[in-house]
Amino acid sequence: VQLVESGGGVVQPGRSLRLSCTASGFTFRNFFMHWVRQAPGKGLEWVALMSDEGSDKHYADSLKGRFTISRDNSKNTLYLQMNSLRAEDTAVYYCARRSRSCFPLCYYYMDVWGKGTAVTVTS
Amino acid sequence: DIQMTQSPSSLSASVGDRVTITCRASQSISGYLNWYQQKPGKPPKLLMYAASNLQGGVPSRFSGGGSGTDFALTISSLQPEDFATYFCQQSYNVPYSFGQGTKLEIK
Numbered sequence: 001v002q003l004v005e006s007g008g009g010v011v012q013p014g015r016s017l018r019l020s021c022t023a024s025g026f027t028f029r030n031f032f033m034h035w036v037r038q039a040p041g042k043g044l045e046w047v048a049l050m051s052d053e054g055s056d057k058h059y060a061d062s063l064k065g066r067f068t069i070s071r072d073n074s075k076n077t078l079y080l081q082m083n084s085l086r087a088e089d090t091a092v093y094y095c096a097r098r099s100r101s102c103f104p105l106c107y108y109y110m111d112v113w114g115k116g117t118a119v120t121v122t123s
Numbered sequence: 124d125i126q127m128t129q130s131p132s133s134l135s136a137s138v139g140d141r142v143t144i145t146c147r148a149s150q151s152i153s154g155y156l157n158w159y160q161q162k163p164g165k166p167p168k169l170l171m172y173a174a175s176n177l178q179g180g181v182p183s184r185f186s187g188g189g190s191g192t193d194f195a196l197t198i199s200s201l202q203p204e205d206f207a208t209y210f211c212q213q214s215y216n217v218p219y220s221f222g223q224g225t226k227l228e229i230k
Contacts, residue, residue, distance in 0.1 A: 034219075036167075043210065043221060043223045043224045044159075044161075044167060044210050044212070044224070045221065046212075046218060046219040046220060046221065058218065059218070060218050061124065061218060094166055094167075101172065101173065101176065103173075107154065107155060107172055107173035107176075107214065108155070108214040109157045109173075109178075109214060110157070110159075110167070110169060110212075111169045111178065113166035113167055114166065115165075116166055
């Protein structure tokens with residue numbers, strides 16, 4: 001079971017970047033997926049969530065309109081399109097799998113994480 | 124949006140100590156609370172879900188409890204590998220949110 005992020009790098013303010021997260025070892029199409037980021041020396045910030053079939057998306061309020069989550073289940077890949085990047089978007093971006101346990105209410109958690117991809121926004 | 128507040132922000136302890144980290148939600152989240160451990164340069168690792176359920180492979184010295192707005196993570200006897208940063212996270216509703224983290228350091 002593995003998630004591997006890619007697509008990070010150094011980008012100028014105002015530019016765009018698309019991150020990818022490729023899954024292996026599990027049935028990707030059966031799971032909701034998250035993006036979470038962590039600015040240097042800071043805590044974890046939830047970014048976005050996408051449903052298993054891609055019909056349902058949720059975003060952090062501060063990112064709505066600039067970031068778009070998507071997925072291609074035929075490629076076992078999750079994406080994060082980031083537009084109009086700002087210095088404060090500088091962070092390591094992680095993708096994480098959402099799993100659940102039901103007894104009988106269902107509880108959700110992030111049980112598999114990638115190693116992250118670093119994004120630096122600087123002029 | 125639900126705000127998560129952890130205390131303390133940092134904690135110094137010795138091997139063998141019992142430590143407790145608390146997490147408070149700005150509104151009731153029932154038992155929708157997860158705990159993660161993160162070591163420098165590594166991704167977070169799930170420790171506990173639904174407030175008190177140990178993730179597979181996590182040592183039994185870790186325990187969790189609480190419901191509503193107040194939660195706690197306890198390590199019964201600290202081991203050298205437990206020195207790390209711990210985060211709580213609510214999964215009650217979106218936008219999901221994390222606590223600011225508690226850095227557990229060696230005394």
